[in-house]
Amino acid sequence: MSTAAQTVKPVMPARHYLNDNYGIRSWLLTKDHKRIAVLYLFSITFFFFIGGIFASLIRLHLLTPNGELFQADTYNKMFTMHGVNMIFFFLIPSVPAVLGNFIIPIMVGAKDLAFPKINLMSWYIFMVGAFFSLYAMVSGGVDTGWTFYTPLSSGFVHTNVIVMAVGILFAGFSSIFTGLNFIVTVHRMRAPGLTWGRLPLMVWANYAASLIMILGTPVLAITLILLALERGFHIGIFDPKLGGDPVLFQHMFWFYSHPAVYIMILPGMGVISEIVTCFSRKRVFGYAFVAFSSIAIAVFGFVVWAHHMFVAGISVYSAMVFSLLSYAVAIPSAVKVFNWTATMYKGSVKLDTPMLYALGFIGLFTIGGLTGLFLAALGLDVHIHDTYFVIAHFHYVMVGGMVMAYLGGLHFWWPKMTGKLYPEPVAKLAALITFIGFNLTFFPQFILGYMGMPRRYAMYSPEFQVLNVLSSAGASILAVGFILPALYFTWSLKYGEVAGDNPYKATGLEWQTTSPPPTHNFDVTPVVTEDPYHYGAEEEVTVVP
Amino acid sequence: MQSLPLFPEQASTVAGQVDALYLFLVLITTFFSLLIAILIIYFAIKYRRTPERTAEQIHGSTLLEIVWTVIPLGISMVIFLWGAALYFHIQRPPGNALEVYGVAKQWMWKFEFPGGQREINSLHVPTGRPVKVTLISQDVIHSFFVPAFRVKSDVLPNRYMTSWFEATTPGTYHLFCSQYCGTKHSGMIGEVTVMKPEDFAAWLESGKAEGSMAASGEKLFQQYGCTTCHRPDSGARGPNLEGLYGRPVRLQDNRVVIADDNYIRESVLNPNAKIVSGFQPIMPTFQGVVSEEQMLQIIAYIKSMADQTGQPLNNRSTPTQIRDTEVPNVQQQMQQDQNQKPSGKQP
Numbered sequence: 001m002s003t004a005a006q007t008v009k010p011v012m013p014a015r016h017y018l019n020d021n022y023g024i025r026s027w028l029l030t031k032d033h034k035r036i037a038v039l040y041l042f043s044i045t046f047f048f049f050i051g052g053i054f055a056s057l058i059r060l061h062l063l064t065p066n067g068e069l070f071q072a073d074t075y076n077k078m079f080t081m082h083g084v085n086m087i088f089f090f091l092i093p094s095v096p097a098v099l100g101n102f103i104i105p106i107m108v109g110a111k112d113l114a115f116p117k118i119n120l121m122s123w124y125i126f127m128v129g130a131f132f133s134l135y136a137m138v139s140g141g142v143d144t145g146w147t148f149y150t151p152l153s154s155g156f157v158h159t160n161v162i163v164m165a166v167g168i169l170f171a172g173f174s175s176i177f178t179g180l181n182f183i184v185t186v187h188r189m190r191a192p193g194l195t196w197g198r199l200p201l202m203v204w205a206n207y208a209a210s211l212i213m214i215l216g217t218p219v220l221a222i223t224l225i226l227l228a229l230e231r232g233f234h235i236g237i238f239d240p241k242l243g244g245d246p247v248l249f250q251h252m253f254w255f256y257s258h259p260a261v262y263i264m265i266l267p268g269m270g271v272i273s274e275i276v277t278c279f280s281r282k283r284v285f286g287y288a289f290v291a292f293s294s295i296a297i298a299v300f301g302f303v304v305w306a307h308h309m310f311v312a313g314i315s316v317y318s319a320m321v322f323s324l325l326s327y328a329v330a331i332p333s334a335v336k337v338f339n340w341t342a343t344m345y346k347g348s349v350k351l352d353t354p355m356l357y358a359l360g361f362i363g364l365f366t367i368g369g370l371t372g373l374f375l376a377a378l379g380l381d382v383h384i385h386d387t388y389f390v391i392a393h394f395h396y397v398m399v400g401g402m403v404m405a406y407l408g409g410l411h412f413w414w415p416k417m418t419g420k421l422y423p424e425p426v427a428k429l430a431a432l433i434t435f436i437g438f439n440l441t442f443f444p445q446f447i448l449g450y451m452g453m454p455r456r457y458a459m460y461s462p463e464f465q466v467l468n469v470l471s472s473a474g475a476s477i478l479a480v481g482f483i484l485p486a487l488y489f490t491w492s493l494k495y496g497e498v499a500g501d502n503p504y505k506a507t508g509l510e511w512q513t514t515s516p517p518p519t520h521n522f523d524v525t526p527v528v529t530e531d532p533y534h535y536g537a538e539e540e541v542t543v544v545p
Numbered sequence: 546m547q548s549l550p551l552f553p554e555q556a557s558t559v560a561g562q563v564d565a566l567y568l569f570l571v572l573i574t575t576f577f578s579l580l581i582a583i584l585i586i587y588f589a590i591k592y593r594r595t596p597e598r599t600a601e602q603i604h605g606s607t608l609l610e611i612v613w614t615v616i617p618l619g620i621s622m623v624i625f626l627w628g629a630a631l632y633f634h635i636q637r638p639p640g641n642a643l644e645v646y647g648v649a650k651q652w653m654w655k656f657e658f659p660g661g662q663r664e665i666n667s668l669h670v671p672t673g674r675p676v677k678v679t680l681i682s683q684d685v686i687h688s689f690f691v692p693a694f695r696v697k698s699d700v701l702p703n704r705y706m707t708s709w710f711e712a713t714t715p716g717t718y719h720l721f722c723s724q725y726c727g728t729k730h731s732g733m734i735g736e737v738t739v740m741k742p743e744d745f746a747a748w749l750e751s752g753k754a755e756g757s758m759a760a761s762g763e764k765l766f767q768q769y770g771c772t773t774c775h776r777p778d779s780g781a782r783g784p785n786l787e788g789l790y791g792r793p794v795r796l797q798d799n800r801v802v803i804a805d806d807n808y809i810r811e812s813v814l815n816p817n818a819k820i821v822s823g824f825q826p827i828m829p830t831f832q833g834v835v836s837e838e839q840m841l842q843i844i845a846y847i848k849s850m851a852d853q854t855g856q857p858l859n860n861r862s863t864p865t866q867i868r869d870t871e872v873p874n875v876q877q878q879m880q881q882d883q884n885q886k887p888s889g890k891q892p
Contacts, residue, residue, distance in 0.1 A: 073728050145725045151702065152685040152727055156651070240703030241832075243815075246686055247701065280592070286605035311688065312699045313706055316636050320629050327621035331614060338613040339605075341581055344588035346601040351589060359585055366581045370574040377624050379559075379631025380566050383695040386688060386723040450567065452553045452692025454723040457731035461719060463550070536602050 010500025012419050013514040020519045031116035032519055037102035038417070039123050043130065044090050044098060045486070051085035052482060054078045059441075059475040062468045067459040075458035076143040077159070083146030084164060088171045089130060091402055092260065095267035096213075097126070097178050099409045100206045102417060104182060106510040106517060107200050109191025109526045114184035115177075122177035129170030136164040145456060147257070150238035150249040154230040161231055165224040172217045172224075175263070179213030182206055191509065193528035200508055200532050201290055205270025208294035212259045212266075212301065220256035223249065247313055254305035262301040265365075265397060266294055268405030269336055272358045275412050276340045277533040278506040279355035280347030284533050286339045293332035300329035310381045319378055326376035333369050337362060352504075353427040357408030360435045364400025368393060371446065389449025395442045407434070407485060414489065415503050419516045420496030426488050434481030440474025507534055556718055556739060557694035558711040559635055564695075566627055573620060635696060638709035642677035645670070646758070646841045649680065649687040649700040651726055652733035657838065659845060661761065662752035666735035668720060670712050671745035677709040679806060683837045688724035691737050699724055705806045712739040762846025765839050769831065783828060784821045790851035795822045809844050 017034045020026075027035060058078055061069040070078070105113050113119050136142055142164045144153040153161050186199070186207050199207075227249070229235045236242025238249040277284050284290055306314055306322040314322075340362055349355070371393040375381050384390065415421055444467040453464045460468070502511040509526050510517075555561055592598070645668065648655045656664045656678075670676045680689055680700040687700040689708055693716075698708035722733035740748060755761065766772060774783035784794075793801045794808070797820045802808055811818050813835060816828035835843065 067731075072731065076725075076728065076730070143728070147725075149686060149725070152725070156685055156727060240701075245703065281594075281600040283602050283604060285603060286610050289605070289610050310632070311697050312686075313701055313704070316633060319632065323629060323632075324625055327618075327625050330621060331618055334617045335610065335614055337581060338609075341584050341588070342603075342605075342609065344585065344592065346603065347588070347592050348594045348598045348600040349589050349592045350594040359589070362585060363578070363582050367574065367578050370570075370577055373573070373621065373624055374567070374570050377566060377570065377628030377631075379628045379635055380563055380570070381628070382632065382635050382697050383563050383567075383692070385697060386690070447551055450552065451550065452690070452719060452721065454690060454721045454731075456725040459731045461734075535600060 010498050010503075012498050013516070013518070015518060016419065016514060016516040017519045018418075018516050029120075031112070031120055033101050033105050033113045033116065033119055034417070034517065034519075036119050036123050037098050040093060040097040040101060040126070043123070043127065044093050047085050047089035047130070048482075049486075051082050051090055052479065054082035054085065056475060056479060058082060059472040061458070062460070063472050065460050065462045065465050065468075070458070072458040073143060074141075076145075076456070077141035079456055080142050080145050081137055084133065084142070084168065086398075087146060087260070087264075088168050089126075089133060091264045091398060092171070092175055093126065093178070094264075094402065094406045095271060095409060096175070096182070096206055096209060096263075097122075099271065099406070099413060100182065100202075100267055101178070103413055103510055104203055104206055105185060105189070106513065106521050107203055107508060108186060108189060109194055109509045109522065109528065110185060110189040111520045111522070113181045114189055115181050118177050119181055122174040122181070125170050125177070126174035129167045129172075129174065132163055132167030132170060134167075136160040136167060139163070147253060148224075148227060148249075149253075150227065150230070150244075150246045151240070154227055155239045155241070162228045165228050169221050169224050172220050175213045176217045179210035179217075182210040183214070191526050191528055194509075197288075198528055198531055199291070200270075201273035201284060201287070201294075202267075202270035204291040205266045205268075205273070205294045208298040209263050209266040211295075211298050212263050216256045216259040216263070216302070219252060220260075223252040223256065226252075247309070250309050250312055251306065254308045255302075258305040258308065259298075259301045261394075261397070262297050264402050266297060268361070268402045268409075269294065271405045271409035271412070272340060272361050273336075274506075274508070275354045275358040275408055276343050276362075277535065278412070278504050279350050279352060279358070280344045281535040282343050282347040282533070283531070283535060284339065285342035285345070286335075287532070289335055290339050293335045296332040297329060300325065300332070304329050307376055307381075310378055311385050323376050323378050327373070330369060330372060330376070333365075337366055337369070351428075353422070353424060353431055354408045354412035356428060356431040356435075357404050357411065360431065361401055361404040361408060364396050364404060364435075364438065368396030368401055371396065383452075384449055386455050387449035388445040388453050388455060391455055392442045392445035392449060395445070400438055400442070404434070407431075410485070410489075412504075413510070414492070415499030416510055416515045416517070418493060418496070419499055419514075420492045421499045421503065422485075422488050422492040422496060426484065430481055430484035430488070433477060433484065437474050437477030437479070437481050441471050441478050442474070444468075444470040444474075507532065553692040554714070554716070554718065555693065556712055556714045556716060557691075557696070558713060559631070560693065560695045560713075562631055562634075566624075566631060569627070570624065573624075635709075638677040638707055639675045642675035642709055643671070645676060645678045646845075647678050647680045647689065647700070648837045648841070649682045649689070649722070649733075651684050652722070652729040654689075654720065654722075654733070654735050655838065657758060657841065658749065658752075659758050660749060660753060661755055661757045662749055663754070664752075666720075667738065668735065669738045669740060669745060669748050670710075671742045672712050672715060672739055673742060675709055675711045677707055679841070680706045680708065681810075681837050681841070685726050686724050687722045687726050687733065690721040690723035691718055692721070693718035693737075697723060705810065712737075715739045715741055715744075758842045758845035759849035760846075762839075762842035762844070762849075765835070765843050766846055769835070771843075774828070782825070784824060786847050787850045787853040790848045792851075794819075796820060797822050797824075806844050809847055810840055813840065813843065 017032055061067060061075055140159055142159045142161055144157055144161055226237045230237050236244040238244040238246050273284055273290060304322055304326045307326045310319050448464055448467045453460055499515050501515050513522050644659055646657045654666050656668050682700045682702040688697060689700055690697040694710040696708050696710045698706045700706055716739055718737045720735035720737050774781055775786050789804045792804055794804050795801050814832045816830060817826045820826050
């Protein structure tokens, strides 16, 4: 930060979206995508910590094999609610609804998303879903697992399945609205000169995720409605006693829920592309390949759902097809990892906090992705399906991948969102703690899984204890890594240094406006004349205050 | 084993094969994870930002992109083929297997041998002989998982699933339910005891109780009045079941199906789903009447008649015309006994 151009101490802009007007009404009735992003930020942070509390209690419970802490029923409710919270109310909205909502309109040089009122409505619908979900939690909880497998969920458990299903239904509609908004915005509202080939990769990734949101989420809605009909009115769809087929539910559920994995991870991949280029001061290696791989993942992601069902009674031949397609979807992910790594080659690398998270993402996502190859290998999946191996695999992708990307993105754009800098040394420490805690929590679970410990066990055989204790110890470290950012981000709002418009001297339209941006994002509509990530000469991208 | 074992015991013929594929994948994963990690760390150090350093702009390389698309694709295909071959082996029981029947329910496992020996949360099997477990659930989906054998199969409430293994090492191993099935899911565990063949034979002998499954099935066949229609003579209203098991059956719509366990079970519970060519859809459903264990015994009985020379099913030249009034009283009685209506939907 000591180049000649920035010796002037940055000051906060006089007017920006945060001080444009005041009062609770100005927030609750806002149509500004940035304020809606902030509303989402508070909402999903709340759910992240609720889900985190459940996770902590789960790990605490599993310290001993006989499950002394909770009754089996209580334990079952906790892992169900951990899953539902984290997936539907944190991971799916995390990058798109918070970071994407904030940054994508600015990245394309627009004043707002295409449909600002729909954007606000999506938050309200999300909150209605959140209300139902919270109600289901406090009025007895749900103990079906987040996968709601029938006929257990439709005819056997006595908990609030329908209320929870309604909550997820609403949350699903909110993500449909967000996806719709992104797609239309990217198509119709790009700044002059911002061709498809010049779009930041964050935009490509969110565009791909949006396609999945609007195509996949309705299937989840249908599935949950059918489940509720069977549970509430005994209309036989999934329960064989009513003439239904329980495996049909799995097909329908995974038809959405596997692509949902890509709804979660694709936007995170977009964040990583932004961070790695910025902190390597390099053009992204193979722009077209990284951009196109997002679309490839979105397309292939729709045809691999039955790899969750290799031992569920599908025919050996269909299992073969789904296994083959699952390997196909792994390739674009591998391409991305190689391109990010190559982007660092001959760069000018600075290991600031966002970059630490991004590098953590690359490493952990690589392990998460590669262990997916184990699960897609038919003969091997028979053994490790529904064991802790699966848990470790998807936490490497979802937490090691997506949460790392989300935190990286939050740090990266925090100065843009708030105009303030977070304390760098503490943030670096938090990133390191998160990385260590994460690995200690989830690596032992790969071994546990191969040893044969099944998922969702409130009690387990004593020989699994050592690894469970390791995992629980890791979880306590991980918790520290997650609490720290919440503290210093809050601290930075009041005490943080003023960031300036472009603290990293990054390219991209979002860095050409003030930090925080004005309500209408740009005083003058920007004109794009360059490819993205034109990190060639520094002086070109330095914005003189 | 060691204090911190990394593998479960290998106690079946496939265990070693599964572990070999696993180790291959561990190697691949380690190699690529280390490759990426080392490159990242190396680049981060070698190209760390210094005041005089400027990044060298590189747009990309199509050749490299092709290389790192094709190599992972090639490796993936090797894993795919290896995994698929193993899966075919694991999913297809050999013909000479010892048969065991398992019924899962919240939250216990019940097993029965063809000789009538029964066990709860415990399964005895011999070494050196393939064992085929036919599984059904009487409530929700469960999953039969024996880590030491590296086999797993979901247990469905609407059709028979099979799992097979050939145990190699005598000992006692975990049996887990691995599909979440409600409150006491983690208590739905049992033990698989592998015995030497001679010990197993002695164990089987000592466990004989009420007679074989087929004998129990024959009693049920009488008790439920099945004999009224499924008589071996040509004037019967229902197909003759002698020599039926495992043979092809022509249906009314000219489809041909194999009369296996699932077909027989469906024909009892949902008789109108597949009507044999030349017969009328007059059989009432036995849904909710026959328990899953009884069903297995009835199937065992029908299976025991597999080698008897019966009237070939599809060669009936004159389909018997049956009026509703002629349906035997016993069947009407049965219909009244049931709370639910027969599910008479035709696919």
